[in-house]
Amino acid sequence: MNFNMNIPGLKDVEIEKIEEVGERTALHVSLPKQPHRCPSCGEMTTKVHDYRIQKIKHLKWFERLTILFYKRRRYACVCGKRFSETSPFVDKYQRYTKEWNQVVRIRAVKAKTFKEAGEVLGTSSSTVIRRFKEVAKDQITSGVRLPKVIAIDEYKGDTDAGTYQLIIANAETHEPIDILPNRRKDTIKDYLYQYGADVELVVMDMNPSFKAAVKKALGRPVIIADRFHYCRYIYWAIDEVRRKVQKEWHAYDRKKCKRMRHVLYKR
Ligand SMILES: [Zn+2]
Incomplete structure (x- = not known):
């Protein structure tokens, strides 16, 4: 059996x-x-020296994972040089076809999970994650310049770098700009020092050590406590007063009012 078929990614094979x-x-x-x-x-040659079998993983074909045993030809030149033929579908020493390499980059981004992408492509999720990081690296522009007004807040992202990450957003458009791997003071300080030359206003929570880090990195920006965190302090203060007052009440009244607490939280 010897036939040509134009399988996508394997043209002329x-x-x-x-x-x-x-x-x-x-x-x-x-x-x-x-x-x-x-x-x-630079001379042309058609003289075959020998063949090597290159084992390469390829995409699914009719829902089956495929593997190619590519009989790769090596040519010999009159000058004594021996070299491998050029191949449109796989690079030298590669274990995956070019087509596969393109698809894994797309799937790594589009699939619901890395595991799912790995299953479809017949590879491990760690390989997919590695490829995803390559894509991400290509996409990241090195010259980030933060706008005049930024907002910083922490959120629970649970990555391998830590439980909490920091999100940097444009405080006027509310667009997220960047995510820092952790909420350590040095991380935010270094980041702002590098990209924050234009920043004049920072909207953030009222954590004093964090505030110190921001100030140190940016000189003297105007720091604004954001509404959520500011209100939270007020609620805490009101609640303290409520508790103090209710302590002096009779047990019956106290019990009755305990569930009335959120009345105080209304706008
Ligand atoms: Zn030669």
């Missing part, structure tokens, strides 16, 4: 044999012989 190998469909493939230019002296 000759399939010599198809068989089942474990859970995968194995395609034994090769490329047609073609004149190649010697990378050493």
Whole structure:
């Protein structure tokens, strides 16, 4: 059996044999012989030196994971140089096809979970995560410049860098700008020092040590306590008063008023 088929990502590839190998469909493939230019002296050659089998993982084909046994030709030049043929579907020493590499980048971003992407692509979730990080790195622009008015708040993201992360947002448009891996003072200080030259106003909670870090990094920005955190302090204060007052009441009244607490929280 020897036929050509235009399988997506495997154009012009000759399939010599198809068989089942474990859970995968194995395609034994090769490329047609073609004149190649010697990378050493520039002469053209068609003289075959030998073949090497390159084992490469490819995408699913009819819902089956595939593996390619690529019989990769090596040419010999009159100058003595021996070199591998150029291949449109896989780079040298790679364990995955080019097409697969493109798909994993898309799936890593679009799939619901890394695990799911790994299952569809026949690889581990850690491989998908690694590829996702490559994509992310490419996307990140190095020259972030923070706007005049920013908001900083912590949130519980539970990543491997820690339970809490910091989100930096544009306080006027409410658009998130960046997420810092943790809420350590040094992290925010270094970040603002690097990107915060234009910042004049910072909306944030009222944690004093945090405030000190922001001030240190930005010189003397105007720091605004955001409404949520500011109100929280007021609620706490009111609640303290409520407790003090109710302590002096009779047990009956106290019990009755305990559930009235949220009346105080109304706007
Ligand atoms: Zn040569």
